[in-house]
Amino acid sequence: MKAEAWIFISTTIFFALVTPAYWLLTHDWTGTSALTMTMLLAAMVSVYLGFHAAKMEPRPEDRKDAEIADGAGELGFFPPYSWWPLWCGLALSVIVVGVALSAWWLVVIGFALGFLALTGLVFEYYRGVHAH
Template structure:
């Protein structure tokens, strides 16, 4: 994790230099603001990764002599198939469509979003995926 923190910090330095150069050269406020925001985001991620790397043990990616198989093993728990993201996607698409076409479409999108969100949050409390 040490290398990722360093990479993001160097990326943020590059983005800051480009933001200053772009702002001075173009005098265009929107792009300059976007670059400064990208700098802020990358410095936050870099600081978090560098801060976290001090508290965890060295991983295989920190060792220059490491092999690909050194980091093999269980990666964690991943949810099985779910239909809830489909409901959220359709509801979100209809919500954004309501901005362009008419706010009355929000009456159809809000229940889809709420059902999808409720189902996704409580996915492991009912049905075949219920934890004992």
């Protein structure tokens, strides 16, 4: 985690230097406030990662004496392909089009389709080819 913390610390330093320079060159409140909020967000993430890295035991990537074999093993579960995110996105687009056109009947249809698509996404690994 230390490497990730240093990446965000360097990003925070970059935005801390760019924000006043942007203000001096443009006198634009919108861009300056956006850069300030970006700097604060990067600082928040770097503080979180720094505290988390101090409390956890070093990973193989964080140790200088680590071997490549130290990082071997199972990395986790990675799901195979799935069509359900496509149907969730299409249902959301139906809802958005219904709101944009003030066609509330279309919004209701979109919510019904979204419920079906979300149910399929959640229960994808309980039936079919990828059931556990």
